[in-house]
Amino acid sequence: MADAGQNTSARKRIRNPQDFYGGLVLAAFALFAIWAGSDLPGMRGFAFGPGTAPRLFSGLLLITGLAIAVMGFITDGPPLEKYGVRGPILFIASVIFFAATIRPVGLVISSFVTLVIAAAATTEVKWIESVIWAAILTVFCVVLFVYGLKLPLQLWPRF
Amino acid sequence: MLELLNNLVFGLGVAITPMNLMLCLIGALVGTLIGVLPGIGPVATIAMLLPITYGLPPVGALIMLAGIYYGAMYGGSTTAILVNIPGESASVVTTLDGFAMAQQGRAGPALAIAAIGSFFAGCVATVVIAAAAAPLTSIALLFGPAEYFSLMVLGLIFAVVLAKGSVLKAISMILFGLVLSMIGSDLETGAGRMNFNIPELADGIGFVVIAMGVFGFAEVLRNLEQSHNRDIVNAKITGLMPTRADLIQAAPAIGRGTVLGSVLGILPGGGSIIAAFAAYTLEKKLAKDPSRFGRGAIEGVAAPETANNAASQTSFIPLLTLGIPPNAVMALMVGAMTIHGIVPGPQVMTKQPDLFWGMIASMWIGNLMLVIINLPLVGVWVRLLRVPYRHLYPMILIFCCIGVYSVNNAPADVYMTAAFALVGYWLVKHDFEPAPMLLGFVLGPLMEENLRRAMLIGRGDATVFLTRPISGTLLTIAAILLLLSVLPTLRKKRDEVFVE
Structure with missing residues (x-):
């Protein structure tokens, strides 16, 4: 049904949305980069200024981004893919938690909680198993990175 | 010839110290260990294991990373043979006959012949690298800024044309990487660029941040969406060693694979x-x-495994001699070298001969170790394959977090890695390949520097890139390649290679 609809009725519909929106976002990023570097001086005589190369590369990115979007408009391609919700949110949350806590509370607590949050990112989570595994990994990281490789990491909260 | 031998012996002297031998062994072992785990390719493996080399001396660190790389590649072949899932794209073809052999209960000989072929290829490729290094380096030293710039353009175009997917999209990814590499401060004037006066961005975005975000984390996000049921060969693996007939059948294939791989490996992409x-x-x-192929022909395992090992080794040539990484793994090597204060390029061979020849000699040792450790350990790898993904990704997570954080002891880097994980996830959803982006990011500063100098020497005349003979030739080849890749017939051929 969906296929038939795509072929007949939807001449106006975007034929390769993956490329179309992908290209547009890249073009938008290029514009943003051009704006962000607009305060930088450009060519001085023969010499490149600090702003020349960024503008050159951003300009080319803008062109290719738009070209991809146009190609996505006129050629057929796969539909947009669905984004996961639970996985990315919890996984990224665990990374942010690590970044926020590694300094104040130290490696042991920070990595243990990070691992428990991350464990919830999959629907296959088994809680007791995950908590035990988080504890094992924490001990492993402490032994490997702090005692084995002597990285200057704080282990416990600083008072 | 004598000089070559001398250099190799000198390199062996460096590589064979107990410490470096140990690091090579650990690298190969850990690389295989992680490479065998489902859903973790060589790039992610190296990105994830980068932090364990921070505290080592540069020579040891690079020897270990090279070991990790071979280990990860070998791990990829192991999964291709045992579970029909290629660990990395180079072992896709191995699945055809490798898995068929495994189903017939001949997984042992398949794994053994892959290891033996890889070892033979490794021996030859090591000599090829050593032989190619000196002449290429002396050519590279003659290059001016214009030639260097054109060479990088050619390398990037090669990488794009010889990779899968749309050429246009790959070029846009290179440019995306180039733009990202511009963030930070200008090398010549020190002016802050596109950093919004955020102190954490003053030095630009760290290489490790992008590598771990886009290759480590984004891969996890994507894997979390798939279910992880896999049918592991249940037939007991009996008899590891191939028979005499197997060896006779596979020998010519190994020879041909070595030659093909050594030559093609130099090509970027x-x-x-x-x-x-x-x-x-x-x-x-x-x-x-030919009908035996796909039904467990031993040449069907020996040839591609040999070729991909030879190629993955000769792909070090552009990096070590010219300072130009031909693919994502080599881009990671550049990152690792930078962390240890080494600028890859022709001057490494002259200024740090111990590092250069030590690393080359360690490649041979690494290959030998793979044969020695892997054949007896096949049983362990099989058991590892059964580890569920829910136990694996927390491990990747915490290794990457600690790794990113400890480069500069900066929590800001970890936040940025989280952001790049989302960028990488988005790229995958829109079918953009992240590898060219990493290449662009690594080459960005070098390209800008040479472009600027060439323009200055040419007194602002951009035709200098075309009028200087070497530079002009390189750019012409790049243009022809690009044109060829758009031609419909060749396009079809190329797509056939990468579809499987």
């Missing part, structure tokens, strides 16, 4: 993938009875 495919196709064409 998918050198090792193309080498594996080319070697398999060649064997099938030469075989008296």
